[in-house]
Amino acid sequence: MTKALENVVEGGERHRVALVGTGHRGAGMWGRELLAGWRDRAEFVAICDVNELRAGHARNAIGTNAPVYTDVDAMLAAVRPDIVIVCSRDDTHDEIILKALEAGCRVITEKPMTTTPEKCRRILEAEIRTGNPVDVTFNYRFAPTAARLKQLLREKAIGTITSVDFHWYLDTQHGADYFRRWHAYEKNSGSLFVHKSTHHFDLLNWYLESTPREVSAFGTQRNYGRNGPFRGERCGTCGHTRECDFYLDMSKDEWLAMLYEEPSKEDGYFRDGCVYREDIDIPDTMTAMLRYENEVIVSYSLNTFMPIEGYHLAFNGTGGRIEIRQYERQPFDVPDHDEILLMRNFGSVERILVPHAAGGHFGGDDRLRDMLLREGTPDPLGQRAGARAGAMSMLCGAAAVASMKAGRPIRLSELGGLPEPA
Structure with missing residues (x-):
């Protein structure tokens, strides 16, 4: 053969x-x-x-x-x-x-x-x-709850969208990891406004089916970096392991140890860098306002040292409100499904239950791989994202960083990140 x-x-x-x-x-x-x-x-x-x-x-x-x-x-x-x-x-x-x-x-x-x-x-x-x-x-586009929200918005279940409240919470495990790794430096990651928020900005762009026009943002470092009471080079050699809440023992995670511990001898990159390193230069507490070409305005925030992991999202429209609080990790029990609240003006409240699916991101990872590797997979919601979508979400983050530094709103058109029209 x-x-x-x-x-x-x-x-x-x-x-x-x-x-x-x-x-x-x-x-x-x-x-x-x-x-x-x-x-x-x-x-x-x-x-x-x-x-x-x-x-x-x-x-x-x-x-x-x-x-x-x-x-x-x-x-x-x-x-x-x-x-x-x-x-x-x-x-x-x-x-x-x-x-x-x-x-x-x-x-x-x-x-x-x-x-x-x-x-x-x-x-x-x-x-x-x-x-x-x-x-x-x-992959967040492919999570079952995201798909259901997209359907409701396309059906105009609450009329024309006027504003969005979107607040994302990273817990003391996941959030701290970004400050242990190479992400902690803007030259590597663009900051979390780019690395992490690109997920969230992409969801907004996809949900609203519009292009962001301008961003006004604030960001500050309140918990990690120079705010720490002590510091070392990395957890594995630190003398403060007993008193540090963020101590990570990589020897207890065979997967991380295999990928990073011995290989660190070759390039000096440690997966368990101290979260209190004084040269960390990205914010850990961020907020932004976005205005879209369709005149939707968005209030967004990202916090990186919470006791909970997940997000709160609400769409406000001329005919009502759609609200969801999704839990990914938290110190209390939650059901094995998400609950979308569909509240119509002068009408009823509908509770839409969306079961969690197996696999990463509530099944989103598997659906994404199917879309990219199994030809002919239907895409009625436009979940597949190309370079243009990648650019628009990244440019939202870049505009947020620029606004944070300049102290003024930044129009995406100022950034020059798109090719000139032919």
């Missing part, structure tokens, strides 16, 4: 996939989990990471014999993949995406698509120039 025929499976072709970036997300969702559930649609032909030790450990954990590379150019030339999945550090996405597009590959990239308006423009221009597509992995 020829190699071409070997790759043809029932219902479509098995994609030849190269994974670039083998940290927790890359080795997990786009590595081990991908091969476990989508083996009929994907085969790994390369594993690439600047840290060869990490790439080797990840390859073994994923369960593939694909060759390991430390250089993207060499990998692209050697294996000529169909799809390149980009899971590297945020500020490196653009160069990898550009090289993959120029090599004739389709790209699937983790969010945020990139970290600066200039990099956004380069990616969009390359996509147009090469004709090769970029998909951005906004």
